[in-house]
Amino acid sequence: MGLFGGRKTVFVDADILVIGGGMAGCGATYESRYWGRDLKIVCVEKANIERSGAVAQGLYAINCYMGMQWGENRPEDHVRYARNDLMGLVREDLGYDIARHVDSTVHKFEEWGLPIMRDPKTGRYQREGKWQIMIHGESYKPIVAEAARKAATRVYNRIMVTHLLMDSSRKNRVAGAVGFNVRTGDFHVFRAKAVIVSAGGASHIFKPRSVGEGMGRTWYAPWSSASAYGLPIMVGAKMTQMENRIVLTRFKDGYGPVGAYFLHLKTYTQNGYGEEYEKRWYEDTKALVGDYIDRHPVPTCLRNHAILKEVAAGRGPIRMVTKEAF
Amino acid sequence: MPTFVYMTRCDGCGHCVDICPSDIMHIDKTYRRAYNIEPNMCWECYSCVKACPQNAIDVRGYADFAPLGHSVRVLREEKKGTVSWRLKFRDGREKSFVSPVRTTPWGSIKGPAEYDAPRPEDFARQELAHEPDALNTNQPLPALRPDQLKLGLG
Numbered sequence: 001m002g003l004f005g006g007r008k009t010v011f012v013d014a015d016i017l018v019i020g021g022g023m024a025g026c027g028a029t030y031e032s033r034y035w036g037r038d039l040k041i042v043c044v045e046k047a048n049i050e051r052s053g054a055v056a057q058g059l060y061a062i063n064c065y066m067g068m069q070w071g072e073n074r075p076e077d078h079v080r081y082a083r084n085d086l087m088g089l090v091r092e093d094l095g096y097d098i099a100r101h102v103d104s105t106v107h108k109f110e111e112w113g114l115p116i117m118r119d120p121k122t123g124r125y126q127r128e129g130k131w132q133i134m135i136h137g138e139s140y141k142p143i144v145a146e147a148a149r150k151a152a153t154r155v156y157n158r159i160m161v162t163h164l165l166m167d168s169s170r171k172n173r174v175a176g177a178v179g180f181n182v183r184t185g186d187f188h189v190f191r192a193k194a195v196i197v198s199a200g201g202a203s204h205i206f207k208p209r210s211v212g213e214g215m216g217r218t219w220y221a222p223w224s225s226a227s228a229y230g231l232p233i234m235v236g237a238k239m240t241q242m243e244n245r246i247v248l249t250r251f252k253d254g255y256g257p258v259g260a261y262f263l264h265l266k267t268y269t270q271n272g273y274g275e276e277y278e279k280r281w282y283e284d285t286k287a288l289v290g291d292y293i294d295r296h297p298v299p300t301c302l303r304n305h306a307i308l309k310e311v312a313a314g315r316g317p318i319r320m321v322t323k324e325a326f
Numbered sequence: 327m328p329t330f331v332y333m334t335r336c337d338g339c340g341h342c343v344d345i346c347p348s349d350i351m352h353i354d355k356t357y358r359r360a361y362n363i364e365p366n367m368c369w370e371c372y373s374c375v376k377a378c379p380q381n382a383i384d385v386r387g388y389a390d391f392a393p394l395g396h397s398v399r400v401l402r403e404e405k406k407g408t409v410s411w412r413l414k415f416r417d418g419r420e421k422s423f424v425s426p427v428r429t430t431p432w433g434s435i436k437g438p439a440e441y442d443a444p445r446p447e448d449f450a451r452q453e454l455a456h457e458p459d460a461l462n463t464n465q466p467l468p469a470l471r472p473d474q475l476k477l478g479l480g
Contacts, residue, residue: 030438030455031438031454031455034444035449037443047346047348048344048345050345051346051347051373056347056369057371057373068461068468069461069462069463075468075470076470076474079474096470097470100468101457103460103461103462104456104457104458104460107462108456112435113430113434115429136425136427138402138409139409139428146433147435150437150438151437218369221347222348222369223347223348223367
């Protein structure tokens with residue numbers, strides 16, 4: 001019989017199928033219900049939406065908030081920032097669309113009960129950077145999951161979706177998805193009029209640099225198995241922005257997002273000799289990429305490039321200096 | 327370092343199994359106690375630690391920068407809307423932190439269907455749910471003009 005010998009096949013029909021119950025999936029479920037009052041909306045998640053996705057453990061900041069209500073930033077400012085940081089390889093329309101909707105989403109989070117810190121002098125949200133606002137985000141995901149549960153006809157937890165199904169009569173149309181229950185092995189066939197893929201990205205693509213106990217230490221959720229890419233690619237969907245892969249510098253023993261150290265704690269980096277090295281590569285990088293090196297902030301990939309060049313020149317390792325900040 | 331379970335405190339209730347985002351907290355079939363089946367895939371997200379009614383799950387710091395002898399304990403109190411952390415260092419020093427986790431009662435979120443239904447003409451517009459009101463700007467939703475695209479270095 002084996003592990004899945006006694007498995008059942010379960011058929012589920014829905015109007016809208018949301019694959020993945022992380023922050024995006026919960027949002028898609030909520031939005032679907034707002035616009036489709038009488039629809040059967042089903043959300044499928046491989047874990048438990050109460051604590052799933054990359055925000056499972058909470059977050060201490062919301063990293064993208066325009067502050068349009070106080071005239072802080074406009075969506076076009078964010079497009080400009082992203083365009084510089086990614087050196088032009090950016091779908092500006094998509095970035096703009098996210099930026100113009102993010103404020104109303106954040107306001108909804110606050111209304112639902114997410115504690116957002118405020119500047120005592122101005123009464124505005126407390127900023128820690130141009131785009132970041134500070135929150136007490138331990139229950140960020142449970143709060144958003146509550147909204148999604150109220151929106152969904154049914155949430156299926158512990159179902160891992162593996163493939164999208166194509167419509168047999170209409171060409172190039174997705175008509176559902178299949179997956180299995182990670183506990184029982186029961187096979188699930190979802191048939192839907194519309195399918196939203198809001199699955200997760202990919203972690204553990206590269207061999208971890210840390211060894212021993214540190215092998216599993218990642219900043220991004222270790223359970224992210226790239227379904228957001230795999231599901232659509234396998235049915236021939238056109239992917240966009242795949243030129244950009246987020247590669248984040250990580251420093252020994254600091255496995256969190258280094259942006260927090262730089263922004264919040266005002267740390268800086270040095271080479272193995274205790275020297276500032278980024279300026280040393282200015283001319284070299286300028287010859288490669290031109291004016292992008294003069295942008296503020298300096299594109300992340302160029303700062304990473306300086307690290308790689310410095311290490312290759314034999315002056316590594318690059319260290320983050322934290323003793324003054326702490 | 328990943329989670330581990332104090333076998334004498336665990337009663338095998340399965341709350342950790344239910345909540346673990348990585349699906350690595352399982353109940354041992356012989357001993358009826360929870361254990362971490364795949365430590366490499368543990369994010370140390372503390373979801374199971376907070377969910378355990380017996381406080382039977384702990385997370386040890388990585389030995390290379392958090393020497394043995396310390397402890398990190400957490401208490402999440404949903405009704406009070408707080409999460410409390412207590413860190414004990416190996417030399418005996420202690421630090422405690424309390425943070426709010428929610429400002430409204432659990433279960434109080436108004437579902438999307440409890441709002442007025444959108445009008446037929448709203449479906450042709452670019453606004454998402456609750457916009458433009460929820461923008462708090464008294465302005466319409468910003469829209470992009472084609473001449474604002476691809477401006478190069480800015």
